[in-house]
Amino acid sequence: MPSKIFKVLENLYVNSVFIDKIGLSFNQFIIASKNGKITLVETGFRNDFAALSKNMTSVGLHPENIENVIVPHFEADEMGAVPEILKVSKQKVKVYAHPICTFGLNDIFNARAKPVKDDEVISLFEGCSLKFIYTKHVHQWDSLVAYWIEQKTLFSSDLFIQKGEFTGINKENCLTEIIDSINKDDYLPSHNHLNNALDKIKANKINIIFPMHGSGLSNHIDLYIDSLKELKF
Ligand SMILES: [Fe+2]
Numbered sequence: 001m002p003s004k005i006f007k008v009l010e011n012l013y014v015n016s017v018f019i020d021k022i023g024l025s026f027n028q029f030i031i032a033s034k035n036g037k038i039t040l041v042e043t044g045f046r047n048d049f050a051a052l053s054k055n056m057t058s059v060g061l062h063p064e065n066i067e068n069v070i071v072p073h074f075e076a077d078e079m080g081a082v083p084e085i086l087k088v089s090k091q092k093v094k095v096y097a098h099p100i101c102t103f104g105l106n107d108i109f110n111a112r113a114k115p116v117k118d119d120e121v122i123s124l125f126e127g128c129s130l131k132f133i134y135t136k137h138v139h140q141w142d143s144l145v146a147y148w149i150e151q152k153t154l155f156s157s158d159l160f161i162q163k164g165e166f167t168g169i170n171k172e173n174c175l176t177e178i179i180d181s182i183n184k185d186d187y188l189p190s191h192n193h194l195n196n197a198l199d200k201i202k203a204n205k206i207n208i209i210f211p212m213h214g215s216g217l218s219n220h221i222d223l224y225i226d227s228l229k230e231l232k233f
């Protein structure tokens with residue numbers, strides 16, 4: 001699958017794989033500290049890890065320095081490459097996920113994953129603290145999103161996704177694309193669960209959202225959250 005890597009913020013890169021047949025991109029987020037240590041949010045598919053590694057190397061990031069892996073829920077595009085990372089990394093890899101997800105990761109991959117609590121904050125390096133926010137049943141029961149506190153940036157996993165390639169951080173209004181994706185793919189649960197997740201997300205000041213499918217979002221964050229709360233499906 002064709003994949004590309006983008007530098008989107010000072011310490012943040014996005015690797016994006018586009019699957020033409022379904023018109024969907026799959027994004028992995030690479031947070032790099034000054035000492036070269038790497039945190040990966042979303043692993044991508046296991047079969048795509050070689051391409052991810054190649055892209056990382058092309059911009060001076062080294063897969064053997066992956067130290068932390070954030071898994072938003074137990075699904076192949078979010079955690080499939082965990083065993084490859086454990087093989088390649090020369091670090092003591094820490095995998096963070098919801099307790100139900102860590103159970104699966106440990107049983108299948110012997111990943112020694114660490115369960116995180118709702119609202120738990122971990123400090124990765126100076127200027128990078130991640131808060132985990134459970135988003136139960138959106139769209140799996142072990143779902144969570146990660147909020148980078150200092151950058152006011154949300155890694156929203158399967159929330160706010162859009163079809164099409166990753167093109168960077170989109171300042172335009174993408175509400176139609178977000179709602180189209182929800183209606184066409186029918187992947188979200190009851191309104192109660194969705195609203196609960198949106199309320200928890202909205203309690204944080206957010207400047208940028210990076211969903212795992214589609215482009216980054218900015219400028220219209222409150223509109224996106226409020227519109228999804230009103231959505232009928
Ligand atoms: Fe998913």
Ligand SMILES: [Fe+2]
Pocket residue numbers: 077157158212213
């Ligand atoms: Fe996904």
